[in-house]
Amino acid sequence: MKIAVVGTGYVGLVTGTCFAETGNKVTCIDIDVSKVKRLSEGQITIYEPGLEKIFLRNLKEGRLKFTIDLATGISEAEIVFLALPTPPGADGAADLKYVLGVAEDLGKIMTAYKVIVDKSTVPVGTADKVKEAIALNYKGEFDVVSNPEFLREGVAVDDFMKPDRVVVGTDSERARKIMGDLFAPFVRQGNPIIYMDERSAELTKYAANSFLATKISFMNEIAQLCERMGADVDMVRRGIGSDDRIGKRFLFPGIGYGGSCFPKDVQALIRSAEEISYDFKILKAVEQVNAHQKLHMVEKIEQYFDHQLKGKKLACWGLAFKPNTDDIREAPALEMIRVLLEKGASVTAFDPEAMSNVKQLLGDQIQYANSQYDALNEADALIIATEWSEFRTPDFEMMEARLKSKAIFDGRNLFDVKQMKNMGYYYESIGRK
Template sequence: MRIAMIGSGYVGLVSGVCFADFGHDVICVDKAHDKIAALKEGRIPIYEPGLDELVQRNVRSGNLSFSTDIATSVGEADVVFIAVGTPSRRGDGHADLSYVYSAAREIASAVKGFTVVVTKSTVPVGTGDEVDRIIAEANPLADVAVVSNPEFLREGAAIDDFKRPDRIVVGLEDERAREVMAEVYRPLYLNKAPLVFTDRRTSELIKYAANAFLAMKITFINEVADLCESVGANVQEVANGIGLDKRIGAKFLHAGPGYGGSCFPKDTLALVKTAQDAGSPIRLIETTVEVNTQRKRAMARKVVAACGGSVRGKTIGMLGLTFKPMTDDMRDAPSIAIAQALVDLGAKIQAYDPEGMGHAKKILPPGIDFAEGPYEAAEGADAICIVTEWNQFRALDFKRLRDVMSAPVIVDLRNIYQGDELAKHGFSYSSIGRPKNRHMAGIKDAAE
């Protein structure tokens, strides 16, 4: 199968490379000449474990190539995927679909013969209808079937998610596309991945509903964590107790500083706006968005409290900047709001992240010092704040920390340590939703 992937960002690149690894003939297309030039040289513009090796292997095999020539790439393809960005639109929070519609117009002028056009980008309900209309208007002779095929990839585990999916959702209106999409995903039949065929609008809503539910689950346990702190309960044991119920499940029940990343913030907001426009507001998700936004900046108050009520003139070591480990993604990361709040309160920040420093320097407020490692970030610090649960922060040398810090204070926003363990080393320790200075069995934190 000849596949053209329009957009070589996170979703487009991972999807295109995995399709190539299935044996399809894939060309990843992007208007950014520097990005395509880098990919041709084997330089990967994003951090995703295992992606660089997969790119190199499939380029060598001839299954994968890169281009800025949309017309030629689309004209030679059996299936064209639209995998461009749909960021939140400034001013109203709706998904910005300008890139999707622009791609649709270019596809319309380039298609030859029957072609399946697949929207892989996360888009609101009805977008497929508009893509269909745009193509028909731009080229009335175009013989296309427009399909919705949302992605369900977790950053840091995207390759495994693509190759071992929980489900593959395909929304279509033209039955000719069913056989084509079945052939595209045929290599996954051995894994018995459910291929769910539905109509286009339902498929589009499945994506938003899934992300909104998971975001709501995270926000729920974060609010339970606040209650735990007030009544002296342990949120990790609460999460374990309810997560063992198969109707609830243990995933996404890890209390922390709030969700971030490329999907949950923009997708929950877009769903809220879509529902409001449709006259069917989703109050639970509206509240989820509001609570999560407030929570990120509120986490700075835990640092202030740990420092005796003020951070003015004090140095805070911030460990972890990306919204989650195993990615370099800084989009809507809790660290942004936390760092800004601490700077506003007069603190000096020394920050470190294993992979996100490049992006962080462009996003975090000015005046932040970036360290070369966790102990350098802790140098002379009055407290350190663990914001992202990278593995290298899970086994810190506490003696070394105490030697370099001005005060032995740790604020753990990911609950990767136990209070009694830190107390033995002379640290004052604060965490999320757990009783202070009390032995806790806890549960091992698992990255989502």
């Protein structure tokens, strides 16, 4: 099939590359001229395990192309995916200016039937708005489908190629058939395409992310109880996770959820509910718990230093919002660092992939180390903010030789509490004593 993908950010690039990989001809369109140039020249613009190899193969074999021109990009496409940003507006609701702007432009240049697919995370009712925006200028036939994306950064290729499910929201038989054919190679593992109306599909995406965020905030509150009651959250997690009704995944307490999706989508669903005068109480609590959890480790650090952080040199392992990505959007590490700097500490950080993004944001407000061990030189304590696998089994002797004081504040529960104490470390983690 011939496909266009508008927006070559995280979702657009993965979507375009994976559709090319299954034999489709894909043109990706972006307004960012330098991004399009780099991608056309074979330079991948995001760090995502497994993506570069298939990106390069499909680029070389001519199934994947990039352009800045919307009209050229969509001219032959039967299906046009919108993978555009939907950032929070001033009131927290999703800002639809990118999606609706492109929809209006599409109406001006479409000359034949196409399926326009909302892949971005958009509030309920957006498919109708997209239809209206296209219909302002285009009087021919077209369909708008809601096809929310559920990929996780770091495992995006696998998530896209072997999805748990594909949600297709449409009332059009014609669009349903086209989407079914397109996704057939991805659901052959037995996982379903779930067809529904557009509004239910739009809400499914927010409900999924909000439910997952709720699980995390719930576990972060259980971790708070564990710390106060002398219980161990790892045990409680295993104890409840083995019940199929609860499930083992997404029960890890830590320094709060971050990333480009959970914070924005939880906030947007709260606002959507408010617009129809519904008070979404649970989600408001989920947000509050998360805001507090991001600074829970700072409280522990302050206590350790008797509230005297001025002049303290802190090492930080991990900056990305989670491992296997260079994405730092809403990364809890950055919020922690902001507060620690405010309180007078200095920070030397190491992250395997995210440092250049952080340099652009924070410049010389912090120092950047060449390795995880270099970050420890003369440090008064180590903070662990992202669970990169290389941080899980470090050389403790090397750490001891470099740290000024053997104190570790582990926001990701990487090490065994007893073992750390036996090695003479002052060791604080989340929900464990």
